Amino acid sequence: MEKSDDVLLSSFVDGELTEHELRELERRLDRDSQLQTRLDAMRAADAAIRKLYAEVDRAPMPDAVIQMLNRGTPEKSNVLAFPRRGVGQFLQMPVAIAASIALVVGIMVSELAQRSQDSASSIESLSARIVDPESGLYRLLEKSSSGEELNLGNAQHGRAVLTFADKDGRYCRQLRVDTSASSAHAVACRQENGWELVALAYTDAAPEGQFQPAAAETPFTITATVDGLIGTAGPVEEEKENLLISNGWNQFE
């Protein structure tokens, strides 16, 4: 099958033409200025792509990856799924912010690994994708209204921050669990049999006496997940939320 000019030019750029094809194309390039312009455009396109990927290189490598390599042993975590559907592009945000997200995730994973050695805790139970129906966290997701603070034991407090229906009509909740030293932020969605975590991030508490506005301490991972999931109806209002809670999160309409 005869190759199109674009395939020939593309292969020429990569040095992948046969001797015969190369001689023939060079001959045509000499006398066809349009073909030459097309070739120049292809080379310029490649240069642009390389510049774009150079931006990826500018973001610091995730700390967790470097640490894992230095240790020489894999994390036992199976990295949680983070459906960042609201984060469409790899240069959408400033590189520094993107890097900090990766770092948050990395820290979160290693912190959770450390925590698993401690006594059972609500934050620890976040490391499973399916929320244990016996846990305080499940109780929080299933039974508490947004904004209502729940004592989860072990000096931990949790609350649902927001309830919304996603684009597929599932109900999801953003939540946070605080200890004196740290906070876990998560998004969980109601499946047929319970709650599944779809995003998780972790932040350190602000140093004592230092004010930290609430919005500022919600990790971008979480807000991006909510933005990506949330359907057109927006957040569920209080009245409807209460109905959902009393209905075991079944559709009541």
Next chain:
Amino acid sequence: MDRKLNNRQQDILEVLPNIRRFAASLTGNLADADDLLQSTVERLLAKGLPEDADVSRWSLRVCRNLWIDEVRSRKVRSDARREPAVIGEQVLHGEQQVLGEMTLAEVQEVLMSMSEDQRAVLELIAVEGYSYKEAAALLDVPIGTVMSRLARARTTLIEKSGLAATGNR
């Protein structure tokens, strides 16, 4: 830990940027790319590499397989291609003009309009410098497919960027 393992760790460390760029071409965003990178390194450390394997190529294959097996099968893949272009120059680090009329943001927008397969082949060849044969082996497709996908990707880029205005055919 024996010396061989240390060498392997060093080898992996050296190809991390390559894995990350390739992961970004698959996922379409840096955050997911970094998750995929982490999973790839985990897998490489857990399973090891064959003695005679080229670390870069092997790592990219692992990365691609993980993307296909784990992420796509769980249907949690970022749906980058169908997202509207929300990029703004004020948030793009490298917003400088390139190609006369085209900004880096616009290059990215065109890239995101391509299929994942086209992005991957473009990255492997135009950025990583792999040969068609190597890319074909990596992506498990015939060389002819690599060739045509690549030409289509480049054509899309120059057509959508307005670069083809004078050289169109």
